[in-house]
Amino acid sequence: KALLRHETRGAAEAEAEDAVLARFGAFRGRVVCVFGGGDPEAPGSEAAYRGFFRRRGIPCDCITIPRAGHSFYGAAWTEELLGRTLAAFREIP
Secondary structure (H helix, E strand, C coil), X not given: CCCCXXXXXXXXXXXXXXXXXXXXXXXXXXXXXXXXXXCCCHHHHHHHHHHHHHHCCCCEEEEEECCCCCCCCCHHHHHHXXXXXXXXXXXXX
């Protein structure tokens, strides 16, 4: 279904995400967010997450995988996702 059409955020998904973010506000580590450059929701999501973490004083690095979709389908995108995420974590002191 995700490959054939754009998905929308349902009420249950919104409620679950809001609950996680409420708990996440107390986190004091560094956050790495990874977005697919082909995901139409990525620019808005990145702006929202950056704002959320900035308001709470949580350092946040954002990575965009060019042309990748929301779920990083495809071996090349998955490899880049894993490689760039591991590299970002290696840089954390």
